[in-house]
Amino acid sequence: NCTCDADSVLSDPGVPLSAGGACVCAPGYYDAGVEGSACGACQAFATSDPNSTSLTDCLCNLGFYANETGTCLACPEGTYADALGTSLNCSACPAHSGSPQQSANLSNCTCDAD
Secondary structure: OOOOOOOEEEOOOOOOHHHOOOEEEOOOEEEOOOOOOOEEEOOOOEEOOOOOOOHHHOEEOOOEEEOOOOOEEEOOOOEEOOOOEOOOOOEEOOOOEEOOOOEOOHHHOEEOOO
């Protein structure tokens, strides 16, 4: 039985390799175009869709933002990031509220104690 490499998945899970199926890069990987090692890993704290074809397809996870060099960093306290992406900043919590570091949703912002 043939199987895809650890960094790959079947392009159509219903069609095994033995029946003509093909392997594509798995989520969190991209086609690096390197012979013998086709899939490269996204940077830390980032992911990609299956069958991504470029490092630029890698997007920072929820709760993270990309700095100027594209490195994904955790949103600081008092902010959140509720979408995958390469935004250079996180959204601020509303006035008089805060959130823990690496918050991924506005609902993580809670009212400050009086």
